[in-house]
Amino acid sequence: MAKIVILAGDGIGPEVAREAEACLRLISGARGLGLTFEDHLFGGAAIDASGDPFPEETQRACENSDAILLGAVGGPKWDGGSVRPEAGLLKMRGTLGLFANLRPARTYAGLESFSPLRADIVKGADMLVVRELTGGLYFGDKVEGTEEASDLCTYSRGEVERIARVAFEAARKRRKKVTSVDKANVLATSRLWRRVVTEVATQYPDVELEHALVDSTAMALITHPTRFDVILTENLFGDILSDEMSVIGGSIGLLASASTGTTGTAVFEPIHGSAPDIAGQDFANPAGAIASAAMLLDHLGHSAEARILEAAVEQAIAGGFRTRDLGGGTRCSEFGEQVRLSVDAQLTANQPKLASA
Ligand SMILES: NC(=O)c1ccc[n+]([C@@H]2O[C@H](COP(=O)([O-])OP(=O)(O)OC[C@H]3O[C@@H](n4cnc5c(N)ncnc54)[C@H](O)[C@@H]3O)[C@@H](O)[C@H]2O)c1
Ligand SMILES: CC(C)[C@H](C(=O)O)[C@@H](O)C(=O)O
């Protein structure tokens, strides 16, 4: 039995989380995984109900969960307010110690020609951003005045060491290359980052390490995406580079993420936001949320089921089911349904044959 907390959140969050949860329920039922699901308020929806984007009750539920499936938070409704939905997201990451954010990206069969980048540039691209998630500018002291403001960027040796190890371990299971991205020509935190990553690399002689500056990496990511395997970087650079990376696959709606850390639970969410421009219209692409659910299954040790769910997303896309962001007319709910049909078909095909009477 594993307890999954669902934080649907705001905007398209509930639309994509609903499809991902339905996939998990289907797989859990068919394979007897015994997953249980609990909905809790989070983000703007929680501000509306209680004034707090990460209420005490939601926090307790998250702490007692095995995994958390998150939609997205935020939106114009809360932008001018004294409390922002995004503050709940940051508090959750901090409270649960989720320092490692893994964001994979690759091309999907059938979508190479959809990417705004040339098909020969994106063909075969397959990378993983390992983003430090609980340090840097996001968590440093802030001064917010009307005439002056500041955000402090701090990193400690320990914070860099632990995220670097995550990246090197991940690279060992992939193509054994880490590109550590920083701004060491300007920032003191980046120079510490570079020194510590170089030290950690000595424990991984089988993994190639290169250092790169964030500005030129932003360019190389979309001119030569196949050069990259694992990209290791700090919080803000990872946020920006991972949205840029979504261009390679064709849409930000495709990208999934896992945030893991110091406690047993972990958060699984698409990398996109609440997309207020398309919310409430069944237009959202739920592929990133469903792929995040596959990462959740991996986290719980259900790797065979994770591969089935991933294959179902691939088959739906290859079969021509495309949401509006990918130039098609498939609705969010229809795409989810198509993925579940494909899951069903795979589960039926894999069932042991009944002995004939
Ligand atoms: N983890 C999160 O909850 C998270 C992440 C990013 C942004 N946000 C918040 O979301 C709000 C909107 O931010 P934004 O507009 O800069 O970024 P966004 O990711 O919400 O949207 C950017 C663009 O991508 C499109 N898009 C995003 N997800 C899509 C999907 N699944 N299918 C189809 N199209 C999709 C949107 O329609 C929009 O045109 C802000 O309040 C921001 O703070 C939350
Ligand atoms: C909403 C925001 C705080 C968040 C971030 O910057 O980390 C988002 O952009 C993300 O990528 O998860």
Ligand SMILES: [Mg+2]
């Ligand atoms: Mg982001």
